[in-house]
Amino acid sequence: MTVSALEANDAKRGGRSLLSALLLPIVLVNILVFVAPVANLAAMSFRSAAATGAMIEGFNLSTWSSLISDAYYWSMLWRTVWIGALITLVALVLSYPLALFVSRATRAKALLIVLCISPLLISAVVRTYGWMVILGDQGFLPAMLRSFNLTPPRLINNQLGVIIGMTEILMPYMILSLLSGFGKLDATLEQAAETLGAGPFTVFRRIVLPLSMPGILLGCLLCFVLAVSSFITPKMLGGGRVALLATEIYDQAIVTLNWPVAACLSVLILIVFGTALLFYGQLSKIVE
Amino acid sequence: MEKRYGSFAPSVADLSFSLGQGELLGLLGPSGCGKTTTLRMISGLVQATSGTIRVGGQDVTHLPTYRRNMGVMFQSYALFPHMTIAENVAFGLQMRKVRKPDIATRVASALAMVRLDGVADRKPRELSGGQQQRVALARALVVEPDILLLDEPLSNLDAKLRDNMRNEIREIQQRLRMTTVFVTHDQxxxxxxxxxxxxxxxxKLEQIGTPLDIYERPATPMVAEFVGRINRLEGQWRNDGAIAVGDSLIRANANGGTGRVLIMIRPHRIDLAAAGEPGAGSPEENMVAGTIRHITYVGDTLQYAVATAGGLLQVEKATSSATDPFQPGDSVALRWKTRDTLSFSSEATG
Structure with missing residues (x-):
């Protein structure tokens, strides 16, 4: 090995130890506030609680087995996944044209982006109250429908209300993800396709859609995860009648004080997220 | 035809030209002159505000781009990044519902034509700029378009590649007898x-002509200046058909006129001789006395700035291995052919 190669090696080693030193604080913080609590949660799911909420000594599978054998939880898991997927899909369909328009805008583009994400400046709780005012039985929308002599459907305290509210609340995330994905989309590519004989629909199907796929996947992952994990909006707009994993965790931990069941459901939700992430990774690879 | 954007002045107005079958027509002009807009009107990407565009007798002015059968090569190449090279080239054929086995053979032969075999399965980003350009050319040609439209195709290549590619485009164009419009700002x-x-x-249109016409017989001073370095002198027509510039007389390619006149001479068409040599100009040749102010050595040429009674004239001579006979301050005689003296009477100079 030559002297310069040795020096380069030394420099590399020096750089690596500096890198480790710089990464150490965030690694420690993450272990303390993320890894340890999750491990604790996982451990707790192997314990069981007395009727008073007091945890019984010793680890066993009794909480898991009672959960798995209970059809109520299976239907809740299924409901959580399909409502989350539906919310994601509706948010995607509503956000896509909006994001495409904003990314194409030449004038006031910055203002349009701010308008799209400005709902994030208001807490989801406040926005949920807003939806209660609009959708509630004496609310704005039913009143308007009644003024046209129409019988309004139930828009609140059911799944429909949850889906409407959640979709609106998650749309800014979808729009942001889509916008980041549209960066690859050069208008010249569409013009090139047009000159080669592609009509507007073909241009969209063969050029615009495939090139915006990374943004679509990212937005879907983000919205799905947020939809599955949110509990305030489903609780308020579902009126306690829409039992989802996240709301059930809240109830078990805060109301029923059965922490082992809450821990089990938390682990279950983590598995759902892991599966979603796996899908995202695989689909991303195909898109690439 | 004409194109107006909003209420602004038209970016292209009153432009009219025709293209012969198999002809390579250049659209030349400074940036912002409307040449790309013209190209986009032909391709249909921009709608002409008025006027008509005909291809083979058929009015295509209001046809959408995708029904026009034009092959366009974009300045940025605009290759589809998510498709392989073969898929890029096949795209236009798929749009024309060509049968699959035919697509494969035509794509292969198009790639062979631009000398790009063996990259069919790669993605555009894995190719060099020159290769991407060939793909863009193959993609535009494979559909056998009525007209091939090239928008500044060489501007993104380095100088050496540019010359090669230029000749290659010309060679393919000639071989296919492809009617082509070539937009460029490089004369x-x-x-x-x-x-x-x-x-x-x-x-606006300044001139249409062969390269020789444009260079030797420019219609306007703008054309003369755009296609190469040129000297300008201001003069006055005299009754005998000569032009008075300062206290010297110059004869031009035109036989007289009235009023003020702009004279233009290319620097390399002027001969330099030591002062005092006999000869005082003739009907075929102009002679003016001057003093050398600067000499600039630029490798293959020497550029002299010579002060004359009419103003400063640039003279350009090919360098030779012999030493330069002139020094700054030398008195010299400048001679050039009358037919190399372009004259533009003030009406024409605008």
Whole structure:
């Protein structure tokens, strides 16, 4: 090995130890506030609680087995996944044209982006109250429908209300993800396709859609995860009648004080997220 | 035809030209002169505000781009990044519902034509700029378009590659007898490969002609200045058909006129001789006395700035291995042919 190669090696080693030193604080913080609590949660799911909420000594599978054998939880898991997927899909369909328009805008583009994400400046709780005012039985929308002599459907305290509210609340995330994905989309590519004989629909199907796929996947992952994990909006707009994993965790931990069941459901939700992430990774690879 | 954007002045106005089958027509002009807009009107990407565009007798003015059968090569190449090279080239054929086995053979032969075999399965980003350009050319040609439209195709390549590619485009164009419109701001490029050149300025037509016409017989001072370095002298027509510039008389390619006149002479068409040599100009040749102010050595040429009674004249001589006979401050005689003296009477100079 030559002297310069040795020096380069030394420099590399020096750089690596500096890198480790710089990464150490965030690694420690993450272990303390993320890894340890999750491990604790996982451990707790192997314990069981007395009727008073007091945890019984010793680890066993009794909480898991009672959960798995209970059809109520299976239907809740299924409901959580399909409502989350539906919310994601509706948010995607509503956000896509909006994001495409904003990314194409030449004038006031910055203002349009701010308008799209400005709902994030208001807490989801406040926005949920807003939806209660609009959708509630004496609310704005039913009143308007009644003024046209129409019988309004139930828009609140059911799944429909949850889906409407959640979709609106998650749309800014979808729009942001889509916008980041549209960066690859050069208008010249569409013009090139047009000159080669592609009509507007073909241009969209063969050029615009495939090139915006990374943004679509990212937005879907983000919205799905947020939809599955949110509990305030489903609780308020579902009126306690829409039992989802996240709301059930809240109830078990805060109301029923059965922490082992809450821990089990938390682990279950983590598995759902892991599966979603796996899908995202695989689909991303195909898109690439 | 004409194109107006909003209420602004038209970016292209009152432009009219025709293209012969198999002709390579250059659209030449400074940036912002409307040449790209013209190209986009032909391709249909921009709608003409008024006027008509005909291809083979058929009015295509209001046809959408995708029904026009034009092959366009974009300045940025615009290859589809998510498709392989073969898929890029096949795209136009798929749009034309060509049968699958035929697509495969036509794609292969198009790639062979631009000398790009063996990259069919790669993605555009894995190719060099020159290769991407060939793909763009193959993609535009494979559909056998009525007209091939090239928008500044060489501007993103480095100088050496540019010359090669230029000749290659010309060679393929000749072989296929492909009617082609070539947009460029580089007069050398246009001169080198075009059959005819349309010189545009501020959205208006300045001149249409062969490269020789454009260079030797420019219709306007703008054209003369755009296609190469040129000297300007201001003069006054005299009754005998000569032009008075300062206290010397110059004869031009035109036989007289009235009023003020702009004279233009290319620097390399002027001969330099030591002062005091006999000869005082003739009907065929102009002679003016001057003093050398600067000499600039630029490798293959020497550029002299010579002060004359009419103003400073640039003279350009090919360098030779012999030492330069002139020094700054030398008195010299400048001679040039009458037919190399372009004259523009003030009506024409605008």
């Amino acid at each position: 050398t490029e246009a001169m080198a490969i075009c059959d005819r050149i349309v010189v545009m300025n501020r959205g």
